[in-house]
Amino acid sequence: MYDSTVLADLGEQLERASEYELYEQAFEDAGIAPADIDSWEAFQEVPFTEPGDLKADFDEHGPEGSLYTPGAMISFSPLGDDLAPMFDTEADLEYEAEVNASVLAEAGIAEGDRVANTFGYQLFGTGYLLHRGLEALGAEVLPLGPGDSEQAADTIEQFDVDALVGNPSFALKIAEAGATVDTFVGAGEPFTSVPGYREEVKSALGADTAVDYFGSRQVLPIASETAEEDGLHVTDEYAIVEIVDPDTGDPLGVGERGEVVVTHRRKEGFPLVRYRTGDLAELERRGDDLVLPNGVIGRTDDRLKVKGVKLYPEAVPTVLAGFDGLTGEYAIRVTRPDATDHLDVRCEGEADADALAAALSERLLISPDEVTVVSELEATGVLDERY
Template identity: 75%
Template sequence: MYGQKVLADLREQLAHAAEFDLYAAAFDSAGIDPASIDSWEAFQEVPFVETEDLEADFEANPPEGSLYTAGAMISFSPMGDDLAPMFDTADDLDYQASVNADVFERAGISPGDRVLNTFGYHLFGTGLLVQRGLEELGAEVFPVGPGDSEQAAAFIQEYDVDALIGNPSFATKVGDEGASVEVFVGGGEPFTSIPGYREEVKDALGCDTAVDYFGTRHVLPIAAETTDENGLYVSSEYAIVEIVDPDTGDPLEPGERGEVVVTHRRKDGFPLVRYRTGDLAELERRGDDLVLPDGVIGRTDNRLKVKGVKLYPESIPAVLAGFEGLTGEYSLTVTRPESTDHLEIRCEGSAEEGELAEALADRLIISPDEVVVVEDLDRSGVFDERY
């Protein structure tokens, strides 16, 4: 899926990873020698690292964990109920800035553009990382942070700001305060995976371009849209992405839907190797590019198999959010009346049932046997009543 240049970088990155106890032990017990990884298939033999592995490692080696790398910044990200530390060296920050600069440029931000950055800088450091990318691009950054949509809107209007970057829900509020920009870059929340949401944000901000930007605190960015607004292109200079079957871990072919697995292509501090994000997406090949056409469409937790097909209830709220009349409450019930699975989805509010059924079938891959819209829902949640 990736060429020799990527493989050479991955060999180097895995050799670096093997300097850390966590990976050294994992590679050892899987019989992996980073130097001998000469094919994509060989790379896919490398063991995954899961959130549970990281949690156990923090527990066993408090507080930094065994992936600690002395460097320039220690910031944090939520992990379970806790905050887990995250390490960046000066080189990490520089390289990440250059990658983000390219991503922001493809998203429609130009050198000299004024950009209001509403990501938070404190604790997680996200705003900081974004600012560095924007500076590297040569943009002029307003480091306003989150929280005050009225003030953000006033700055945009007064200073004729070209672009806004931040959470889409906050951006909508900023737009509702009367601000308009040419470009919006949205991240940190489900965005273009929610049908109609892009248009809603564009209407609020009066903008020509609104793109989806996907990353985690540990790998930022993973993928982002360009001004074409046609899906999130994997930032292969930074993040090597695979899609795997969340049950078996088997690699899936382009076009299939599964769990996003990500590997840093080049990272000194806290390197992640085949990290299972728990995020659900489809991966598509377009020429030399890899694309997540709808971005992240849910989480792989709570998946269930219906009629032999994996079904991800967590991808439903994004569909419901596309229907104005629905409250977002729903129940999904699987029964097996005559040794065949029966899938019923009941949604609260009002919507045209046929249209809703189509949207759900499109997102879930399988067609529900019944889609019902009711005014008041008796119960909400996922109910597997087959067994």
């Protein structure tokens, strides 16, 4: 999957991670020595880091956890019902700025462009990290944050802003208030995985380009589109990405749908090794690039097997969002009449049932036996009545 240069960097990163109690114990329990990781197959024997592992570590070594690294910035990320601290050294911040500068340049933002940044700067620090990347690129940044959409729109128009970065839903509010830009970079919520959403945002903003950017606060960025709008290219100078079976943890091949697992290739503060994100995607190779062609299409948290195919209910909302007349509420019912699984999907609102069935079949990789559109659902969620 990755070449010898990446493996060499991974070896150094694992050595660095093993200095922290969380990984020292995990590697010891698994009989893993970082110096022995000399192949991609050997790396995939390294134990996963689960969100629950981080939660337990924070509980035992709170409030910083055993991955605490003295450095330049402490920000936070949601972890269950709590907020967990993230640590960045000055070297981390400089490298993240360098990586983000490259990614944002590929997305179509140029040196000298005026860019409105509507990500939050407080607590989570996402806006700050992207701000530093834009500065490293040579852009002129307006740190607007996720506040008043009308004020943001007025500022964008008054100062002839070239590009906007932020949540797609907030970008639409800014567009409704009258702002236009040439380039939009969207992140923080489902974007290009929602059919028609890119086109809606581009049209509203009058933009020539609208690209998707994927990352978590722990690993930012993981992947981003180029100005060609051609799928999320893995940022492999910063993040190593795998796709695994959510049930078994086994690695999946190119084109197979599974859970996104990420490892920092180079990180001093709060390094993550084989971290299970819970995000659902597919991976393909295009020349030297690894690409998530359909973006992030759901979550792996709730899943069931129907007719031998893994069904991820969290992938349904991105399909429903592509139909203007639907409310987004849905119900899935799985039964087994005559020893054969039967999949029934009911959606609330107004839409063509045949078009909806085709869209669901493409996204879920399984054709529902019945798709019904109703004005109001009596109950929502997933009901498995086979057992």
